[in-house]
Amino acid sequence: MKLGIIGLPQSGKSTIFEALTHHSEPAIHKGESRLGVVNVPDMRLDILNDMYEPQKQIFAQxxxxxxxTQGQKKDSGQSALNQIRECxxxxxxxxNFKTYGGQKPNPYQDFIKLNQELILTDLGVVESRLERLHLEKKQGRAIDEKEISLLTxxxxxxxxxxSxxxxxxxxxxxxxxxxxFVSGRPMLVLFNNEDDDISIPDIKGVSSSENCIAVRGRLEQEIIQIPDEEKEDFLAxxxxxxxxxxxxIRRSYELLGLISFFTVGEDEVRAWTVKxxxxxxxxxGVIHTDFKKGFIRxxxxxxxxxxxxxxxxxxxKRGTVRLEGKTYLVQDGDIIEFRFNV
Ligand SMILES: Nc1nc2c(ncn2[C@@H]2O[C@H](COP(=O)(O)OP(=O)(O)OP(=O)(O)O)[C@@H](O)[C@H]2O)c(=O)[nH]1
Ligand SMILES: [Mg+2]
Incomplete structure (x- = not known):
């Protein structure tokens, strides 16, 4: 599962990406896209780790x-939008910080601007597809009426x-x-704040209706570069x-509609990801196809x-360990042992 980082130029996308993925070295070729895989922090996994003291602890990712930014025109995000379509x-x-040159932030205007770009991109797709479908209909070809009505x-x-x-x-x-559709994708709005500001700006229609979070991007990026022994003072x-x-990262996981279940044992405690x-x-089946094929309970x-x-x-002993069948819906935090035949 993958999240794409979008935003206007100089909003702090690279800073946030580097802080999230602990990539401190810049892209090898400037302008190339970058992919980072991160562990999803989960206190439950740490507690299970203490309980079982396994050899390995494996987080969800x-x-x-x-x-x-290659081939991207100065103020246009179209190329970036094409790259993140697959996310x-x-x-x-x-x-939400003053630029180096002293320019004040305008988070509301910036939000609207990029959001409109997403909407316009989808509008273009919908209009041309509808035009095509109507034409085909006129020509007497078989078309999907449901598609026309949903696109309309x-x-x-x-x-x-x-959106x-x-x-x-x-x-x-x-x-x-x-x-x-890019305006249809789940989205977390991340306000990239000044070092001394932890609040989500109260802006009409955004802070109340969108999925928002505030982060001090530059500060966070600095934190990951501090040696461990100096970290405590800095954090204080x-x-x-x-x-x-x-x-x-946790919010990203939720945004994707994902939950974790765990398997435990002396060799490893592990978080597995499912929708x-x-x-x-x-x-x-996420663990092994044999587990799925030969599933007993x-x-x-x-x-x-x-x-x-x-x-x-x-x-x-307390009777809280249940036997569940094939159709049981896995709940976030379940600890599961599968019984299966091969
Ligand atoms: N004060 C402050 N400055 C920041 C913060 N995040 C980024 N900056 C600065 O803003 C500038 C742009 O940051 P980048 O992370 O390169 O932004 P970007 O969105 O990747 O920029 P482009 O790739 O050029 O579109 C840099 O000079 C950063 O040091 C922040 O949280 N606070
Ligand atoms: Mg950048």
Whole structure:
């Protein structure tokens, strides 16, 4: 699962990408796109680690893509938009710091500007496709009426300058999947703040209706470069309890509609990633196709029940370890042992 980082020029996209992915060295070829894979921080995995003391601890992972700027005209994000089409969700970085030259931020205007670009991109796609479909209809060719009606619905919203992500059901309709509408993608709005500011700016229609988070990008990027022994003083000086980046990564995971289940043992404790509403049998398939094919049942205990019992054995005694079948919907935090035949 991959998130694309978008934003106007000089909003801090590279800074945020580097801080998130701990890439401190610049791109090898300036202007090339960059991909970073990160662990999704999860306190539950740390607690399970203490409980089982395994040899390995494996976190869930997600990736971030920073589009390259090659061939990009000065103020146009079209090339960047094309590169991030394949992403499952976006992080929209908004400058909320004074530029080096002293120019004040205008987060509202910047948000609208890029959002409009997303909307216009989709509008172009919808208009030309509708034109084509109507033409084919006139020529007596068989066309999908459902596609026309859904595209017409999209057209109406886009003409009203409303992003398709406000209509998640429409944006994710099967017939429309192939269009990969950019304004329909889940999006986290990330305000890139000054070093001394941790608040989300209160701007009309954005802070209230969008999925927002505030991060001090430059500060966070500096933190990852500090040697461990100096880190504590630095964090205290800026009143930083935990890295805001951990929150961004967790929020990214949620934005993608992902949950984790765990497998535990002496060799490893591990977080596995599934979409919400995944069945136990499909979850088994994430680990191994044999687990899915030969699925018999799943032995499930919730993280809360396991940790309050203190051990798997005690949880069993208390009756909180359940046997679940193929169609059980895996819940975030389930600890699962699969029973299967090969
Ligand atoms: N004060 C402050 N400056 C920042 C912050 N984040 C980035 N900057 C500065 O803003 C400038 C642009 O940052 P970049 O990360 O290169 O921004 P970008 O969006 O990747 O820029 P382009 O790739 O040119 O579009 C740099 O001089 C950064 O040091 C921040 O959180 N606070
Ligand atoms: Mg950059």
């Amino acid at each position: 997600i990736s971030y893509l920073l589009p390259g 499952d969700a976006f992080i929209h970085v908004i400058r 619905e999209c057209l109406k919203h886009l003409e009203d300058e409303i 398709l992500r406000k209509f998640p059901q429409l944006a994710s309709a099967d017939v429309l999947k192939g269009y990969a 000086e800026f009143h930083i309890a935990e890295s805001a980046l951990d929150r961004v 919400k509403d995944t069945t136990a049998q499909d979850a088994a 799943a032995e499930v205990v919730s993280f809360e029940d396991l940790t309050s019992a203190g051990s798997h054995q005690e949880a069993k």
